[in-house]
Amino acid sequence: MTRQILIGMHLGNGYGNLPGAWRAPAVDPTSYTSFDAKVRHAQAAERGKLQFLFLPDGPTHVGDIANEPPNFNLDVMVTLAAIARETSHIGLVATGSTTFNEPFNLARQFKALDVLSHGRTGWNAVTSSGEDVAANYGQHIPSSPERYGRAHETVQLVQALWGSWGETAWVHDKATGRFADPEQVAPISLGGEYVASRGPLYIPPSEQGQPVVFHAGGSPNAHEFAGRWANAVIGAAFTIDDARAQRAAFREAAKRAGRNPDEIKFFAGLMTTITADKREGLDRRITLSGRTFPQRAAYLGRMLGLYLDPARLDEPLSAAQLSEARPSPGDPRSVHALKIARQGWTVRDILAHGVIDYHPVIVGPAAEAADHMQEWFEADAVDGFWVSPDIYDGGVDAFVDGVVPILQDRGLFHREYDGATLRDHLGAPAQYGVDPRITR
Amino acid sequence: MTRQILIGMHLGNGYGNLPGAWRAPAVDPTSYTSFDAKVRHAQAAERGKLQFLFLPDGPTHVGDIANEPPNFNLDVMVTLAAIARETSHIGLVATGSTTFNEPFNLARQFKALDVLSHGRTGWNAVTSSGEDVAANYGQHIPSSPERYGRAHETVQLVQALWGSWGETAWVHDKATGRFADPEQVAPISLGGEYVASRGPLYIPPSEQGQPVVFHAGGSPNAHEFAGRWANAVIGAAFTIDDARAQRAAFREAAKRAGRNPDEIKFFAGLMTTITADKREGLDRRITLSGRTFPQRAAYLGRMLGLYLDPARLDEPLSAAQLSEARPSPGDPRSVHALKIARQGWTVRDILAHGVIDYHPVIVGPAAEAADHMQEWFEADAVDGFWVSPDIYDGGVDAFVDGVVPILQDRGLFHREYDGATLRDHLGAPAQYGVDPRITR
Known part of the structure; x- marks a missing residue:
């Protein structure tokens, strides 16, 4: 099968990427607290067959609260749980910090969401680096080696907990009275320098086994972390050359970790204002x-x-x-x-034109966005994009109804979901428990 | 208005309180992972106008996994977020440990759920005391003074964070471009011996302001904690005398904290098998x-x-x-x-007959349960009950369609929700931020 573009949709505060998006005529000014709005935007993205929603998280606010909304969702897990019940195919990816969360709590919530969503969940495992975030936990940001040391331990504990109720442990056979196979429900009893957990986590596998691990970042630490553990990278690049170099760095890191580099997908950011002219x-x-x-x-x-x-x-x-x-x-x-x-x-x-925004910005007809995506994709600079519309109410539809059909007509984007899980959508290999190809 | 019985429904693993509930003919044996089942049970309880759902949490499993399901929900917050979208009135109460959670994370998730549910959320703030729970976090259980010391600090931080975006801070006025009043969005910068947080938490008030605090426990520490902070107590009592003494102890503790004792409601447990005979x-x-x-x-x-x-x-x-x-x-x-x-x-x-179960058990016609509840209530032993049916599929309906109408006919239970929030249902006073009547 020909390689096609993968697309995620950024879901942030409910308004869009423009500071004044909340004031746009089409936008509900209460979208920040409106779960109706979040569900509406998610359903629009699913109508476009997008592979996943991506919910970044701080958790903090950076900005001018008098005039602009906070950057993030009220709570990414609560938001995705609400969305999961009212969508059926689109992947649900949220950021969860390895710096300020217990591995057991991360493992539990992401796997519960994965079960709720029937195998559509992804965990963007990142380290926190802002002192404003640390202050919310009464702490300071640890050094980079400490943060990445804890991150590596955390992802291993989380994946081990995800596999601690075995793949076929859950029998639930009314006739024999066998609820579960106790041989397959085992403590993990793992501990490192920073975190530890005994387990087991009492959650059976989802339809995709366990959530997909994402990462975001561009440092050598990020390359090594994602190369070992991630199936997808939320990236940021302003030029094809930059994106191609970043993608290559992650692929090389995956090879060094003994993996097939095709198992790690690189997503560049793209901000869109899709209009008739x-x-x-x-x-x-x-x-x-x-x-x-x-x-x-x-x-x-x-x-x-x-x-x-x-x-x-x-x-x-x-x-x-x-x-x-x-x-x-x-x-x-x-x-x-x-x-x-x-x-x-x-x-x-x-x-x-958005020339000093956080990502490349397309302003204008849908074909311009499609051209941009095609050019980057065909230059092997990306596996796909995470798209951030200027305004969600209307802007998601403009992308879905404008850009998506063009990409489909060019054979660059799928017309239907081939599978039902996020692993299916990303072509991520089956996994349960800690990736056995990784040497610990 | 005459005082009436308040009723909560226990929602645990999805099956019911009998070890073999998952094998009952009417029960879906996959209810443990089925959010359809949880929503179905919640909707049945709401049809009966029950004041709240109560989701206890360990998080651990105690039992015989070969033959019996785990005790708790996959994840209480993910479960309640899913339920919130598909119910409209019933309160949503979950346990969140003050021992193994960061105050900022507790504050954020419970308030996000409160906004999602339009003011129906309650936080059962408890200390964790099981070494099996501690082991999941790679820790040991702290001493009782340490656990309650951290609990008192945590609830104050959480309530302060809940109030850190002021009651009228969120303007969202498209015409003037004023998103929020920056004077009302302030750090809390509180820290104690155990926990600290700077804040603010960027979540505006819900329809009830902020979640209602519950507590569970029977020790003098529990009396003092609930007396200062809680509006409801999830209790356990086998006799009227025991329940009356417990209720009185909590009411006395509330008085010592300078509160009106009517602001703390005591709920006794009740397990039901409602059948024709x-x-x-x-x-x-x-x-x-x-x-x-x-x-x-x-x-x-x-x-x-x-x-x-x-x-x-x-x-x-x-x-x-x-x-x-x-x-x-x-x-x-x-x-x-x-x-x-x-x-x-x-x-x-x-x-x-359930004579050695965790709570009084009613086995038989609905009128027996109604009689039990009436007797305890009229003896001033309780403000209400949290009811745990033997099996959820069918058992919630048996309670709602059998016991509730009898209580209504006797004038002991309301026929409709008078308000829309959990504070309305419990008669809990309005509160935003840390309870100003409490001296810190």
Whole structure:
């Protein structure tokens, strides 16, 4: 079978990736607390046959609460449990920190969700690195070796707990009165330098055995962790070359761990404003994030080695500015920003293109997003994308009804779910308990 | 308004309180992992206008896994999140240990569930005392003063976090662009000997403000903890006198903490086998728990100061045995057991009455359960009951369709939910943040 693009949908605070998404006419301003809204967005993504939903987590808030919502869901597990009952195929992936959670609690909640969702759950196992997060637990962030040391131990304990009720342990045979096979329900009794657990965890396998492990990050520590334990990486890259290099680094790490590199999928971020024409998209972005543009103009200027006057957003860069501009070698976004500037857009419109956002931004017709995805995919830069719409109400539909059919017509995206579990969707191999190919 | 009985329904492993409940003809043997089953049982309880569901938690398993299911839900929060979307009024109460959870994680999940359920959540804040639970966290159980010290700190941090996004902080006014009032979103920066958190927790109030605190336990530590922090106590009592004394102790503790004692409700446990006649109920219990009767006969004998031959379960106690019997003063069940024995039942039938179960057991017509509840309630021994049916599939309905209408006809139980939140159902006072009447 030809390799096809895999797509996840970012579900954050319920509004979208624009700071003012909550003010968009189509958006319910109470989506932050509305589980109706979360379910609606999840169902829209499932209608598009997307492989998974991805719920990042801090847990903290970074931003300007007077004008912008918090970044994350109220609680990722509670949200996904609600969504699980009202969807049937789409994968459900949430971040769970290995730094500030007990392995037993992580193992239990993710496996319960995996059973509830009939095998659609993924755990984005990450270390926490923000002091604002640590402070919520009355702690400081441990050193990087400590954080990754604990992460490696935690994932092994969690996977061992997931396998501690054996694959065929659960008999539930009314006729014989045999509830479970006690030979297959065993403590794990594992302990390391940072965490320990006896177990067993009393949860039988889900339809996919156990949740799929994801990771996010770009450091050598992240490569090694994901190479050993993950089937998917939530990545961030601004250029094809960067994405290709990151993907290759994760694949090499998987090989070093004795795995088939095809078992680890690399997902680049993509932010979308899908509209009939680009002008409409730029105007929406100006309306919903223009408040931040004066500061962003200064930032854009620094990226290009120029001074940009925040009071003159309605002018394009002058010929003199364009010839003076020097893209910052430390910021991969700056080459793209200069390219947009050279097209003659005003500073306001350059910013509305999202040139200094966290991921590449597509503003305009669906075909532009499809082109971007095709180009990156065919350059072997990614296995897929995690897509973050500008606004969820309407924006998920715009992607699903606009971009997805184009990719399907080009043979780049599946038309139906072939299987029912997240492992099926990702082509992740069957696994139960700790991956036996990994030497501990 | 006349005081009426309050009723909660115990939701455990999905089967019921009999060890062999999973084998009953009406019961789905996969209920342990079936969220359809949990939702079905919750909806049945809601049809009966019960005030709340109560989900205890270990988390561990105690029992004979070859023949009996684990005691608890796969995960109480995941289960309640699923139930919340498919019920509208019934309260959702789960146990969360203060010993092995971070206050920030407890605060976040319970408040997210409270928002999801539109103000129907309760947190049964308990200390963990089992070494088998501690082992799942690679730890040992701390001393009692340490456990209750951490519990007192934890509940204060949790309630402070619940109030850290102010009651009117969330403006979400599209017209003005004001998302929240930053003056009302403040760190709590509380720390004690055991736990600390900076906060804030970024979750606005639910329809009831914040979750209701429950407690379970019977020690002086439990009285003091519940007296200060709880609006409800999940109790266990075998006699009216015992229940009355326990209720009084909690009420006195509330007074010592400067509270109105009516703000703390005491719930006694009640196990039910509701059948058209007693014989049918006894036979069901023999079928579904008779496997345990040989050992239980020996235990019953010790309670009565007798030797009971496990091979002679089909005989009643002889006249000589009845006159020799001495109820154990240390076991409040023994007087009741002897009363049943004197009625001439066989040993098997005495055991089928549930005389050595964890709570009083009603076996027989619905009116017997109603009589028991009325008698205890009118003796001021309880504010209500938490009911544990022998089997959930059918047993919840038997209670709801049999016992509830009798109590309603006697004016002892409400016919409709008067309000929409758990605080409404319990008559618990409004609260947001740490209870201001409590001196810290």
